Amino acid sequence: MFNQLRPAVVMVALFTLLLGLAYPLGVTGLAQGLFPAQANGSLIRDADDRIVGSALIGQPFVQAGYLHPRPSAAGDGYDASASSGSNLGPLNPGLADRIQTDADALRAETGATVLPADAVTTSASGLDPHISPAYARLQAARVARARGIDVATVQQVIDANTEGALLGFIGQPRVNVLLTNRALDARFPAAT
Template identity: 55%
Template sequence: MLSQLRPCLVLFAFLMFVTGIVYPFAMTGGAQLLFPSSANGSLVVDNNVVRGSELIGQSFAADKYFWPRISAAGAGYDAGASSGANLGPTSKKLLDRIAADAQRLKAADGVSSLPADSVTSSGSGLDPDISPAYALIQASRIAKARGIPEDKVKALVEAQVKKPVLGIFGEPRVNVLELNRALDAVAPG
């Protein structure tokens, strides 16, 4: 029996060493060497202060900033509670929340219609991007709050639009954190 058990234990110890130590260290080291920014969370740093991540949305509530999508993650943009709302399209609770958010956003931005991403959350609840259409309807509110021409805000949005990958994968989008940082650089306020 010992002669049959010994090869199993040796193989188990070897595989534990390879898959539990060698492989993770090789992957971590390779990622740090080849993609250091991505491996460390794609952090956005200003003057040695971490402002956020390019990959995780965060809340901006002041009128002088672009607002992100609605978040269903925890109490809002809680990366530890990433999830969607899990409410179906016929859910009264979801429809009431969308109607209230739409009314609030229409009043804040002085518009009569909104793009879908302005009142819906992403699957993770942490989407860092918004559509260019949603960014552009916010331009009037931001220009007024900062005392700058609306055309300047719209030009900033257009300059920040990221096109679909290879021209076919995804939709045009704007990263809210990067857009707000560029806005602060152009018109501090």
């Protein structure tokens, strides 16, 4: 029996060292060497080198002078420890009521009759840092009013911060809310 047990124990120990220690350390070292910013969370820092967020995780912005992110179902809004969708199906009355309330409020604010889907729906994780260019443009008038600048200038900042499809064909164009709001603050620091 020992002759059969020994190879099994040796293989478990070998694969534990190989796949549980050597492989993770190798991948971590490779990532740190080749892509240090991404490996460390794509952190965004202010002028004093303080971390203000990540380009990969959405944040709540509620002030009028900022682009607002898409709604979040993660905990109490953008709570990374409660990341998940609401798991409400399309026929759920609670989901329909929330979407209708959000849509009515956005229509009243902007005067728009047609809204981009991401303006009223949450992402699967609830932490999506991006919005569509259409949703960003829909907010441009509010941001311009709050900052005391013209809408065309806000549009230029949005356009400059619009990311295209990956490799030109994967995904949709998108606007990172945190990076765009930081660009607005850099050009027009008197945000409200």
